[in-house]
Amino acid sequence: MTPLDQKINTHFTGLVVRKDLVKTVKGNAIVPSYVLEYLLGQYCATSDEPTIQTGIETVKEILARHYVHRNEAGLVRSNIKEKGRYKVIDKISVDLNDKRDVYQAQFTNLGIKEVLVDSDTVKKHPKLLVGGVWCIADLEYEFTEDKSVSPWILSTLKPIQLSHFDFDRYVEARKQFTTDEWIDLVVQSIGFNPEKFGKRSKLTQLVRLIPFCERNYNLIELGPKGTGKSHLYSEFSPHGILISGGEVSVPKLFVNNSSGKVGLVGYWDCVAFDEFAGKQKRVDKALVDIMKNYMANKSFSRGVETLGAEASMVFVGNTQHTVPYMLKHADLFCELPDHFHDSAFLDRIHFYIPGWEVDIIRGEMFSSGYGFVVDYLAEILRSLRNHDYSDRYKDHFILSSDISTRDRDGINKTFSGLMKILFPQGGATKDEVEELLRFAIEGRKRVKDQLMRMDSTYHKVSFSYQGSDGQAKPVTTLEEEEHPGCYHKTIAEGEDGIVSVAAQPDVPQGPSTSLAAAEPVLKEKHLTFQENQKGLSFDTLLGPYLKGATTITITDPYIRLFYQVRNFMEFLETVVKHKAPDEEVSVHLVTTEDEFKGEQQKDCFEKMRESASSVGVNFTWEFDGTGTIHARHIVTDHGWKITMDRGLDLFQHYEMNDAFTFANRLQQYRPCKAFEVTFIKTGESD
Structure with a gap:
């Protein structure tokens, strides 16, 4: 083990696992990482190699016996019938059968439905009603001549997620790590080898976690294929759900007015939209309008009633063109469907992750070191949603008065999220605070600069801040440094429908540090x-x-x-x-x-x-x-x-x-x- 791995095991005994074990036990099981790490956390949360090897065999045996593969569902159903009772690991969703006034469960891989569930179980685990939850369940089989009664009986159900944790212990243990060590620990917990990432790239990975620890955080990431944009939202946390951008509807996302059933935003901490980009995709304009209101006001309407929700919204999609091409011919949102390529909608985005900066994932980038069992970290992040760290920079820095309220909100929420992840115990130095503040400003500036290109009603903003010396410190985006000649452009459509790109007046064409502007x-x-x-x-x-x-x-x-x-x-x-x-x-x-x-x-x-x-x-x-x-x-x-x-x-x-x-x-x-x-x-x- 590395010195960091030894330190991790010393201060977080029983709460960490070696990250390469997930691949070892997964086999051909199509199951999220947090399910596997839940099991590994039960049997392999140690640095003792013999115990780890024994634990691996135990987890493999549990998966072999109880995880339901779709192509083996018939065999599992037969086992339940012959044995009378059998434990399964499957994704379970529940619906209310209003004709019979009962709750009925459906087992995704096992292929059975209309399994009776008692009301107390549904009240205790409401996410069963929206999207489904991975669970360990005991099923019984009891045949009856009554065709209206299902022979399948659900005797026990336990969602695969941590039941409790000690937040104070977590904060105290954090004090034993330097900032760099802690960043590496969190990066390893996500599953990546921190040695393969620079500081800026590590912060980019951490921004992906903010929707889990910050309420109503709106994040977008557009970039090339294969950079792991959606992986975190499908594998990392039992409190997040990943849906395809083409499968979104108003009833599914917000509320079904006919049934009164609240959608995904009412139950999940993070709702992520995969494959969000694509100019040819058809989008319901009514959905976009409701999303605008929810992303701005944290509420949506159900008939005459207005409901609030806390779900963060994440949009991930692939780009087809290089950054200089997009800046020269359009903007950095150009891949979005027309209804989402709307300045009012995009203005609600708090941070734009530049996906083109993220490396395409290679085998060597995965970690073999120790990190938190992900459902433990997921619970920590969820508990941090009750805290607000957005004012932690105000003892040292003041944002420019030129920055609007909406821009300020985006910057504050990103800064708060990063502070929660890195400094839950407080104690950040002035330089560390400044680094996170600049990063938060850059992510919001990337959004606003593109809005200025798309819509002439948006005016130039000085994204800067002041320290104790009163000197303004401007912040630039990286692509602004790289491509100053085409970054400061506006996009306008003439009467003939031809889109033209023009330089913004009174905007410097890039800082003197750029090679493109070298004398x-x-x-x-x-x-x-x-x-x-x-x-x-x-x-x-x-x-x-x-x-x-x-x-x-x-x-x-x-x-x-x-x-x-x-x-x-x-x-x-x-x-x-x-x-x-x-x-x-x-x-x-x-x-x-x-x-x-x-x-x-x-x-x-x-x-x-x-x-x-x-x-x-x-x-x-x-x-x-x-x-x-x-x-x-x-x-x-x-x-x-x-x-x-x-x-x-x-x-x-x-x-x-x-x-x-x-x-x-x-x-x-x-x-x-x-x-x-x-x-x-x-x-x-x-």
């Missing part, structure tokens, strides 16, 4: 890049400053692991691209020798030396024997020094073994890490 004349400057920013390459960042140099010295202690050596090879490629064919350039590397793979490191350098010599680059290297070098910089003999706080290690992990991905072939398609670079004129020139 053609070389000058001293300092650039800051955000995590997940794309469009960056050694050619555009460093190439102009290397052109004309005959000697280049690069000092970087971390050219040791294979991916770091590959980065250096790409740096040499940039040198080659920017030198004249009839000139030669000397490149000298000062680094440190790898303690375990020094011979492999030397072999790589030797191969690069031989290859470089054939294209006019004289490559040499030396290992610093003192072990004290920490600087990362590039110095040229024609008067430039480039200091880089990460050296050449600018890019996040990408699939280097896949020759058919553009991130492998072209640096500008790789998300980068957060870093800073300074270009200094030294005056030394040959």
Whole structure:
């Protein structure tokens, strides 16, 4: 176990499980992760390996004997008949038969219905009435000649979710972890390996949890396929439900006026709409109008009566185009059906997760470390819905007066949700508060900026805040930094029906830190890049400053692991691209020798030396024997020094073994890490 895993087991004994066990026990069972982790939590919530192995076998046996596979439903029904009584794990839903004045259950996989359920059970577990609940149930079989009476009898029913927890213990244990450790613990609890994510990407994953801990939170995530957008809402919590966007209706979602039956928003903490995007989808305009009112006012009408509800709304869908294409030709909501591509509806969204920043899920991204049993974390998040942390930044920061009430609500709810997840015990530092506040502002700004493109009645807003020094600190979105030339546009439709895109007046075309706006004349400057920013390459960042140099010295202690050596090879490629064919350039590397793979490191350098010599680059290297070098910089003999706080290690992990991905072939398609670079004129020139 890692030191973090050991710490997790020490402070949350019996409440955590090794996350790779879910895959081990799942087999071909089509069942949510929280059901499997409920069972694992009963038998494998320990770090003792023999106990874990015994527990795995127990859980596998329980699933083999009691989980109902659809293709084996006949055999299970036969077992119940022959034995008289049998325990099953299945998804159960209940309906009221008003002709007979009884409640009747339907077992999804088992394929039986009209099973009598007593009123007390329904009152205790009302979610049985809407969408169904995974349960462990004891069924009995008693045949009768009366055809109106079902032979199936439900003797006991227990929903698969935690029955109780100690919130105070949770808060006390949280105090034993640093912020970074706690973030990694929550990321592992979701099922991901935190080492494969940067800080910004981890926060993005945490935003997906906010609908479970914040009442009436409206979230949208649009992005490429395969990034796990809907996974959390179907697998994570027994308090959330995922429905297909095409299966939504007013009676199902809100209320059936003829029967008076309240829909999903009355029973679930989070209602997520899968496959929400799609221009060709048909949408009921009446549904959109009711959703607008509910998302703004937390209420809906049933005839003359107005009802309130607390369900958060999540919309996830796939995009078909790249971000620059959408910004140039339309907006970041352009994939939505026409009735949802409505400024009044979209203005209710509190946060827009940029799904294009989220990596496509690969096997190596899943965690094998310890995390909370998910139904335990789900109960914690649910209990946090009773708290409000939205004012936790007001001792340090003030939002700009330019920010409207609706914008402010979105920012406050996102900030409150992140604070609940990360700092339930309080005690966040000023810098930590500021980081979450900026992230919350960015997510709401992404919504508002697109509304300004779609609807001319929305006016420019200064999304900024002030600290104790009174200085305004503006917030930008990452795509604004990457594509300033097409980000600040308005979309207008002319009389001929042709959509035109025009630059907004009085809006700067991107900050000076953007490469797209870099001056053609070389000058001293300092650039800051955000995590997940794309469009960056050694050619555009460093190439102009290397052109004309005959000697280049690069000092970087971390050219040791294979991916770091590959980065250096790409740096040499940039040198080659920017030198004249009839000139030669000397490149000298000062680094440190790898303690375990020094011979492999030397072999790589030797191969690069031989290859470089054939294209006019004289490559040499030396290992610093003192072990004290920490600087990362590039110095040229024609008067430039480039200091880089990460050296050449600018890019996040990408699939280097896949020759058919553009991130492998072209640096500008790789998300980068957060870093800073300074270009200094030294005056030394040959």
